[in-house]
Amino acid sequence: MKRHRKAVLGLMAAVGACLSTGVFATSAAAATGTNVKISQHAAIAATTCYTFVGAEDKNYCNYSRPVNDQLTVGIPANTTQVVIDLKVFPWASPADSIALDPNKDRCVEVSGTALNAKLLETGC
Numbered sequence: 001m002k003r004h005r006k007a008v009l010g011l012m013a014a015v016g017a018c019l020s021t022g023v024f025a026t027s028a029a030a031a032t033g034t035n036v037k038i039s040q041h042a043a044i045a046a047t048t049c050y051t052f053v054g055a056e057d058k059n060y061c062n063y064s065r066p067v068n069d070q071l072t073v074g075i076p077a078n079t080t081q082v083v084i085d086l087k088v089f090p091w092a093s094p095a096d097s098i099a100l101d102p103n104k105d106r107c108v109e110v111s112g113t114a115l116n117a118k119l120l121e122t123g124c
Helices: 002-021
Strands: 035-040 048-051 058-064 068-076 081-087 096-101 106-111 119-123
Touching: 002 035, 002 106, 035 048, 058 068, 081 119, 096 106, 096 119
Parallel strands: 035 106
Antiparallel strands: 035 068, 048 058, 048 081, 081 096, 106 119
């Protein structure tokens, strides 16, 4: 019974965190031809995974991207949010995540090291 109560409380905390950060908020759909450019400047072989919420709720990953690598990802129509997860190791939990509004081109930079890897939206 205690395990069930802890699971319920954990789920409630996660839902509360999502609501407070606006994860469930809707936004405008992606404009035709919009992209996300991901620049890898971290001192790691970064794995970036991205989900097109609303269009293809499917996770795509680019594994072990070397330093100074750049990747441009086209955003499908009907996308309401682009979620990018940064993983230091492909099988690990995300070290950082960022959610982007898909209504215009976006640029994201991967920075840091294995101990403090970060995603940061930059001006394009």
